[in-house]
Amino acid sequence: MDTKSIPVISHFEKSDEYRNTIHRLIPGGAHTYSKGDDQFPSMSPAAITHGKGAYCWDVDGNKFLDTLMGLTSVSLGHAYDEVNERVIREIHKGVNFSRPSVIEREMAEKFLSLVPQHDMIKYAKNGSVCTTAAVKLARAYTGRTLVARPIDHPFYSYDDWFIGSTACDSGIPDAFKQLTVTYQSDSLEALEKLFDQYPNQIACIISEPEKWNHLEPDFYQKAIDLAHKHGTLWIMDEMITGFKTDFPGSIRKFNAQPDMATWGKGIANGFSFCALTGKKEIMEYGGIQRVGQPKVFLVSTTHGGETHAIAAGLATIDVFEKNDVIGHNHSIGDYFMAGAKAIIERQQLSHVLSIGGFNWSSFLTVKNANGEIDFGLRTLFMQEMIKHGVLYQGILAPCFSHTKEDIDLMLYAFDAACTMMHKGLEDGYEKHLIGNSVIKPVFRKLN
Ligand SMILES: Cc1ncc(COP(=O)(O)O)c(C=O)c1O
Structure with missing residues (x-):
């Protein structure tokens, strides 16, 4: 040089x-x-x-x-040229309509083909919206209120359920802060203790699959199995690991079976396209076909289906698949x-x-x-x-x-x-x- x-x-x-x-x-x-x-x-x-x-x-x-x-x-x-060209083509067709755009189904089929563990997908413009949606679904599905997250992980959402459990808790009512509990991320014993402390109360664990240290490859699935033993759902937050640790992410690398996964950064080369994927029986709670059952107002955003950001996601996936x-x-x-x-x-x-x-x-x-x-x-x-x-x-x-x-x-x-x-x-x-x-x-x- x-x-x-x-x-x-x-x-x-x-x-x-x-x-x-x-x-x-x-x-x-x-x-x-x-x-x-x-x-x-x-x-x-x-x-x-x-x-x-x-x-x-x-x-x-x-x-x-x-x-x-x-x-x-x-x-x-x-x-990146291939992404931008696809985005520009989409922009010329219009970016937001009063009914879904066909690109939403194209993306759903594509993304879910990458995550065979999951059956359904919901989009948003921000990662926080997806993690919060996953928490809401877990509460609705389990009928429990507590959310658990690793104390040694920095960020999952700017919403009350998460930010109220950090030092930056100004503006969050105490009642909300009580609803999030924490454990040490790399310890199954810590997780076990948490379940002992709050029996039948924890709706979900949300955790990034890899953060600071290399853990045993089966650690994450063991933690998921432990949660399931206690009737708790597992949300794998792939916001950072997605499209980085593996393609599509650690869910494949570890062959993990979380109930839901959240995706964002990296999946659309910087464009605002994020997603929540999950198992049918849980995701359906956010649908409109469970006639007579309570409606979970899951994610409802004017811009969630914005076509050019989804196109950016499709083009990004294409580049990852070809290279x-x-x-x-x-x-x-x-x-x-x-x-x-x-x-x-x-x-x-x-x-x-x-x-x-x-x-x-x-x-x-x-x-x-x-x-x-x-x-x-x-x-x-x-x-x-x-x-x-x-x-x-x-x-x-x-x-x-x-x-x-x-x-x-x-x-x-x-x-x-x-x-x-x-x-x-x-x-x-x-x-x-x-x-x-x-x-x-x-x-x-x-x-
Ligand atoms: C692990 C993790 N989850 C969720 C989020 C929230 O994503 P966003 O900033 O797109 O709302 C972040 C953002 O840094 C993150 O690092």
């Missing part, structure tokens, strides 16, 4: 102007908290104008290698993880930096010399990556457009950030951080 051609980016004037005005217009300045200014250093792009493949450009015209890819939703690449996208993305992830670990070792920073997770989504942990998680040092690390043209929040979610050359650039920046880490450890991060923005946890009690 010709490192002389790698720019050092230091101009963020238009970004600064954007940052200074946007909070007057939009609470949070963004539409997911993890895109917010409090998640980035001051020397960073505040807004993106466009993207192509694995790259994006900010308001100052700076070009960055993207590593989180639209919060992991862009599985093929930005403005080994999963294999490519995993090899990119492996290449980065091996390179980054080697740099950490060579730079003798193993006591403060580590790369964990998986080849489909690796994460960086930054600690200080006392072994504590350190957001100041993390911000400094990000600042240095961004300076070298890599928009890195500590997660690499590889997409089909990433190449090994892109990862070489990323590793070059990673090496530079490690060198800066030494300075931060020696003199304190404050001395090297430009501006006063230090990133904060997304899920916190106070602003």
Whole structure:
């Protein structure tokens, strides 16, 4: 790699102007908290104008290698031609009608052919809508009220049933907070204890199939079996794992038999198309053919059947079926993880930096010399990556457009950030951080 051609980016004037005005217009300045200014250093792009493949450009015209890819939703690449062409064809036919569009059945048949465990599917524009719908169905089906979720997993929905169980519970009535209980994700004993504590009360468990560590391949199914023994439904949230761990996701990898599964990020290359799949006897509760039975108002959204987003989903599935996208993305992830670990070792920073997770989504942990998680040092690390043209929040979610050359650039920046880490450890991060923005946890009690 010709490192002389790698720019050092230091101009963020238009970004600064954007940052200074946007909070007057939009609470949070963004539409997911993890895109917010409090998640980035001051020397960073505040807004993106466009993207192509694995790259994006900010308001100052700076070009960055993207590593989180639209919060992991862009599985093929930005403005991916095959997807966009299909979307544009659909747009020309109209995007929303007063009866369903035929593309809804086409997608249902296609998606369910990928998930033979499930018989029915419902669409939405957001993942939260799908997880909440799954919870509602589980309550209606079981007649129980409690929902259980892993305490060590960060996010399942912005709706009351979930966000009320986090530190960000302002605005959620206590009565709702009581209805969600938690357990440690990787422990069958913890799950067993939960069932002992709340006998016949838990309607469902919602859990991501893979999060932090590699678990035994049969762990997840054992957990599902345990839930079923207690009359509890299992919702597998494939929002992040879908189209990443495998195709269509961990449900296939583990041959798991959850009652429902939720899908979003990645299944439509960043377009707003999400889905809930499930077994017929449960999903039918949300239908209109159980004459004389209570009607569950499951998901009813004006934009849920928007045709071009569904078309994006169909085109994305097509690319995954015709190419080994999963294999490519995993090899990119492996290449980065091996390179980054080697740099950490060579730079003798193993006591403060580590790369964990998986080849489909690796994460960086930054600690200080006392072994504590350190957001100041993390911000400094990000600042240095961004300076070298890599928009890195500590997660690499590889997409089909990433190449090994892109990862070489990323590793070059990673090496530079490690060198800066030494300075931060020696003199304190404050001395090297430009501006006063230090990133904060997304899920916190106070602003
Ligand atoms: C595991 C998981 N489930 C659900 C959601 C909610 O998805 P959305 O942001 O599309 O509502 C997220 C979003 O980050 C997620 O990570």
